Amino acid sequence: MLEIRDLCYEVDEADRTLGILQGISLTIPEHKFVVVTGPNGGGKTTLAKAIMGIVEPTGGQILWNGQDVTHMSITDRARLGISYGFQQPPRFKGLRVRDLLSMAAGNDNMTRDEACQYLTRVGLCAKDYIDREVDTSLSGGEVKRIEIATILARKSGLMIFDEPEAGIDLWSFARLTETFRDIHDRRDATLIVISHQERIIDLADEIIMISGGKIAKQGPKDQIFPEILANTISGCSYLTEGAKA
Numbered sequence: 001m002l003e004i005r006d007l008c009y010e011v012d013e014a015d016r017t018l019g020i021l022q023g024i025s026l027t028i029p030e031h032k033f034v035v036v037t038g039p040n041g042g043g044k045t046t047l048a049k050a051i052m053g054i055v056e057p058t059g060g061q062i063l064w065n066g067q068d069v070t071h072m073s074i075t076d077r078a079r080l081g082i083s084y085g086f087q088q089p090p091r092f093k094g095l096r097v098r099d100l101l102s103m104a105a106g107n108d109n110m111t112r113d114e115a116c117q118y119l120t121r122v123g124l125c126a127k128d129y130i131d132r133e134v135d136t137s138l139s140g141g142e143v144k145r146i147e148i149a150t151i152l153a154r155k156s157g158l159m160i161f162d163e164p165e166a167g168i169d170l171w172s173f174a175r176l177t178e179t180f181r182d183i184h185d186r187r188d189a190t191l192i193v194i195s196h197q198e199r200i201i202d203l204a205d206e207i208i209m210i211s212g213g214k215i216a217k218q219g220p221k222d223q224i225f226p227e228i229l230a231n232t233i234s235g236c237s238y239l240t241e242g243a244k245a
């Protein structure tokens, strides 16, 4: 279970303090599928990075399975089973896709078949990629899918994906949503997916909407999603005027 208590992240700018996360509290039980959504700049990525330890909160607490991880290193959190897929994943010149998958799985003897299975789950044709270097020769969507495959290989208890849909074509996206559904159905992990995509939101048990560094809405998908859709359209004068015309 993930528990976040009154989490704050403040940044000092020249003449002011920015409250990027302003007292976020939430509880995500084991094996839930939670989608975090909300307007650009609301604080979603910062929250995810705070859970992974990439950003150090200035206040509050993060507990994973009862253990306080608030100030723990990224490596220690990874050992506890927390993993995070970046919105824009890094590249690793000199490392092949199969090396990355082996490292993620902690298995030096990963077979070609096993590596291929992870790549297939993110819509990549394994034979074309397994020996490629994870460098700038790969497209943004390819690197993104390879990174997601490494998270699957890691078999973490808490998987956080930051806009996994970004830059991914329709066919691979369909494969990816099936993979998320599969992880959830098999109760393999707790999933937190930051997304604006209706098809991903539709898979969620619960939706958390973050805006202005705070939780603006939270609840079961069937309750929250219609509210978000209604607010999104009514909050935009162009769309509402268009609807009246």
Ligand SMILES: Nc1ncnc2c1ncn2[C@@H]1O[C@H](COP(=O)(O)OP(=O)(O)OP(=O)(O)O)[C@@H](O)[C@H]1O
Pocket: 011, 018, 020, 038, 039, 040, 041, 042, 043, 044, 045, 046, 047
């Ligand atoms: N270190 C920092 N210094 C100054 N501002 C920051 C810092 N980190 C984040 N921000 C600002 O905090 C806000 C929240 O950023 P964050 O990336 O968490 O938003 P987001 O909800 O993930 O947005 P998006 O949907 O566009 O990815 C943004 O306005 C961002 O510019």
